[in-house]
Amino acid sequence: MTAQIAHRIVPHDASSLTGAEEARLTWLIEAVQRNRFLPAPPAESVFVGDGDYRAIGAEFLGHFVRLGGLRPSDRVLDIGCGIGRMAVPLTQYLDSDAVYEGVDPVGEGIAWCAQTITPVYPNFRFCRLDVAHPLYNPGGPLAGEDVVLPFPDGSFDFAAMVSVATHLPLAEIAAYMREVARLLAPGGRLFLTAFIVTPGDHAREGARPRFQRGEAAGTWVADPEAPLGAIGFDAGLVEGAVEAAGLRIERVSLGHWRGTEAAHYQDVIVAKSREVAA
Numbered sequence: 093m094t095a096q097i098a099h100r101i102v103p104h105d106a107s108s109l110t111g112a113e114e115a116r117l118t119w120l121i122e123a124v125q126r127n128r129f130l131p132a133p134p135a136e137s138v139f140v141g142d143g144d145y146r147a148i149g150a151e152f153l154g155h156f157v158r159l160g161g162l163r164p165s166d167r168v169l170d171i172g173c174g175i176g177r178m179a180v181p182l183t184q185y186l187d188s189d190a191v192y193e194g195v196d197p198v199g200e201g202i203a204w205c206a207q208t209i210t211p212v213y214p215n216f217r218f219c220r221l222d223v224a225h226p227l228y229n230p231g232g233p234l235a236g237e238d239v240v241l242p243f244p245d246g247s248f249d250f251a252a253m254v255s256v257a258t259h260l261p262l263a264e265i266a267a268y269m270r271e272v273a274r275l276l277a278p279g280g281r282l283f284l285t286a287f288i289v290t291p292g293d294h295a296r297e298g299a300r301p302r303f304q305r306g307e308a309a310g311t312w313v314a315d316p317e318a319p320l321g322a323i324g325f326d327a328g329l330v331e332g333a334v335e336a337a338g339l340r341i342e343r344v345s346l347g348h349w350r351g352t353e354a355a356h357y358q359d360v361i362v363a364k365s366r367e368v369a370a
Contacts, residue, residue, distance in 0.1 A: 109158060117157055124150040124181045131208045133175050137200065145177055151356070152254060153181040159345055160283035160362050166249040167191040169275060171241075171268060172256035173218065175201035176209055183213045193248075195221040195241060197229035227259065227320055236264035239271060246277040257286040258358060259320050261308065262329055269337035276365035282339055285358035287312070287324030287349065288331075298351030331361060339363040 109117065124130065125147055132145050156162040156178075164187045170178055173194030182192060192215060196202055205218040223239055224232035251272045257265050272282050287303070289312045294303040301314035301322045312324035334341055343362045348354040 108161070114158075117154060120184060121150045121154050121181075124153065124184055127184075130180055130184070131176070131212075132180070133204050133208075137175060137204065146180070149177045149179075149181045152178055153185055155356055155360065156182075156250070156252065156283055157185075159343065159360055160250065160252075161281055162250050162283075165190055167247060167277075168193070169241075169243070169248040169251040169272075170194040171251065171253045171272075172196055173201070173205065174198065176205040176218075178252060178254060179205060179209055179216055179218075183209065183216060186215070188215060190215060191248075192216040193243065194218040197221055197223050197225055197232055225259070225320070227318065236260065237267045239264070239267050241271050241275060243275055245274050246280075248275050249277055249280045251276060251280070251282045253282070253284045255285055255358065257284060257330060258322055258324070260323070261320070262310070262325060262333060265330060266333040266336065269333050269339065273337040273339050273365060276339075278365060278367050280365045281342075282334070282361070282363040282365075284330075284334065284361045284363070285347075285356075286330045286361060287322070288327050288344070288346070288359040288361075289324040290327045290346075290350075293350040296351040300349055300351075334361060334363050339365055 130146065164185060166186070167190065168182065168186065170192065173179060173196045179192060179194055186192060194205060197220065199220050202218045202220045209216050210218065219242065221241070222232045223229065223234045223236050225236065253268065276282065289303060293299060294312060303312035303314060303324050304316070306313040306319055306323065310326040310329050313319040314322040331341055331344065341361060341363045345356070345360040346354060347356050347359045349357050
């Protein structure tokens with residue numbers, strides 16, 4: 093990891109919230125977890141990873157606000173929205189005149205979100221991005237390196253990519269970063285999760301997944317037979333793709349997948365788009 097990136101690694105609990113803001117956020121997260129009236133898909137339909145659907149969504153609401161600086165008025169782009177795990181808690185946080193757009197290649201997830209969430213929260217919209225992926229959308233006609241998202245320049249204040257870069261090759265991550273840079277308004281923020289493999293991480297006791305070197309330079313894979321099932325990158329590679337797109341990294345918060353203490357599992361990168369020139 094370069095010194096330029098390393099000095100922006102911050103404690104996982106670093107937050108700029110006031111005491112009152114933190115108390116309100118904690119109350120909201122707990123309320124989301126308890127609210128049995130919030131929509132949730134059947135357990136057998138959840139394809140976005142292990143763990144409790146509602147609890148993980150509520151957890152990430154906290155990360156979005158504390159680490160990513162999400163605000164209730166923000167226009168939000170959720171790349172890889174899956175089956176609404178992040179969208180459901182955001183319905184309780186975002187203002188009614190805020191904007192949420194979710195995109196994903198899995199048609200079943202988009203259909204559930206559009207049929208279940210949008211009728212109650214019309215400012216939450218979902219569309220299928222028919223991009224090819226060997227695990228999630230093998231028949232997709234659009235190559236990941238050619239991705240173009242169907243929104244005008246500067247449409248969003250906050251872009252989330254949770255558990256997306258952990259399933260993509262670096263060239264596709266770079267393509268998404270270019271799109272994020274185009275779509276964020278000046279001062280907009282990116283919240284990206286990834287597996288950033290620093291020296292010794294793969295061999296730590298308790299590391300999950302147990303990574304081994306992948307075929308592509310700088311990559312680490314959990315399963316060589318399905319390398320995009322969980323893929324990590326040498327420190328500096330994902331960060332370099334973010335900054336090459338013109339975004340400025342503000343913080344890197346390391347996760348507990350490597351067997352160390354942290355408030356979140358995957359590593360988190362928060363970056364900001366360029367401000368308007370004075």
